[in-house]
Amino acid sequence: MxxxxxxxxxxxxxxxxxxxxxxxxxxxxxxxxxxxxxxxxxxxxxxxxxxxxxxxxxxxxxxxxxxxxxxxxxxxxxxxxxxxxxxxxxxxxxxxxxxxxxxxxxxxxxxxxxxxxxxxxxxxxxxxxxxxxxxxxxxxxxxxxxxxxxxVFSNKPGAAPPGDPELDLLTRRERDVLRLLARGYAYKEIAAELFISVKTVETHVSSVLRKTQLSNRYELSRWASDRRLV
The missing domain is CATH 3.40.50.2300 (Response regulator)
Incomplete structure (x- = not known):
């Protein structure tokens, strides 16, 4: 002790x-x-x-x-x-x-x-x-x-619904990227919207795919919609 x-x-x-x-x-x-x-x-x-x-x-x-x-x-x-x-x-x-x-x-x-x-x-x-x-x-x-x-504890778009451990794995920036991705933004448009580089967007998307164990942006879009991120 x-x-x-x-x-x-x-x-x-x-x-x-x-x-x-x-x-x-x-x-x-x-x-x-x-x-x-x-x-x-x-x-x-x-x-x-x-x-x-x-x-x-x-x-x-x-x-x-x-x-x-x-x-x-x-x-x-x-x-x-x-x-x-x-x-x-x-x-x-x-x-x-x-x-x-x-x-x-x-x-x-x-x-x-x-x-x-x-x-x-x-x-x-x-x-x-x-x-x-x-x-x-x-x-x-x-x-x-x-x-x-x-x-995070509100019901705003982009906020994590209470008690969703999958969303808890994502950082705030990853949720921002995911929300725009689900709305149909291209990587270049996401980069411009969030004032980050395209490479950084790609890194965030790769991280989200890994954490959610999904395969592509279309699956991510459905996943984000189900959790009211869009």
Missing amino acids: TEDPTDQQAPDGDGTISVFLVDDHALFRSGVRAELERGVPDVRVVGEAGSVDEAVAAVRHHRPDVVLLDVHMPDGGGAEVLRRLRPELPDVVFLALSVSDAAEDVIAVIRAGARGYVTKTISGRELADAVRRVHGGDAVFSPRLAGFVLD
Whole structure:
């Protein structure tokens, strides 16, 4: 275990928000702990872990108010921690804290039960505020992710209908390309519309074909239409 032996559960009713850190980089955990413990009297770090198994065991033990959760770890990442803990600890709030702002990462942890998603460019003051807000019941996202998340969970053209794991595999740009492709645009027209090169369009189409296990643009068009992407 990577927990500090002095870590202990915050006493009930003392007004502090107990926070647990999950990240496979010890130096990063130390930095976050230092930021939260410096001048933030209402937020207290009660433990930390560097792997999925350590996190599951320690969060069960500490039962913190908020878990700051990395998305990518060698043994499964944040979504796996959520899968194993959310059903048995519904009162614990999970806030993803990741270097990644990739669509598939955001969607995966939010659908797994995280209450928000912030990137590691966040300041210590902003992070403390995010912890307070998710603890209070708000959903919190880094500014550039907020609009994307709203789009993904809406019924707009190009948005992923809730609970469609196949669409979750596609990045936002891949969905943009697929939507135009399904409307009959040629590769050159898609490139002009999205301000990217024809070669980049081809790369995205190849990736979509691979992820969906389809064979050609006509099958993709039907697939996109079935999922309201057109």
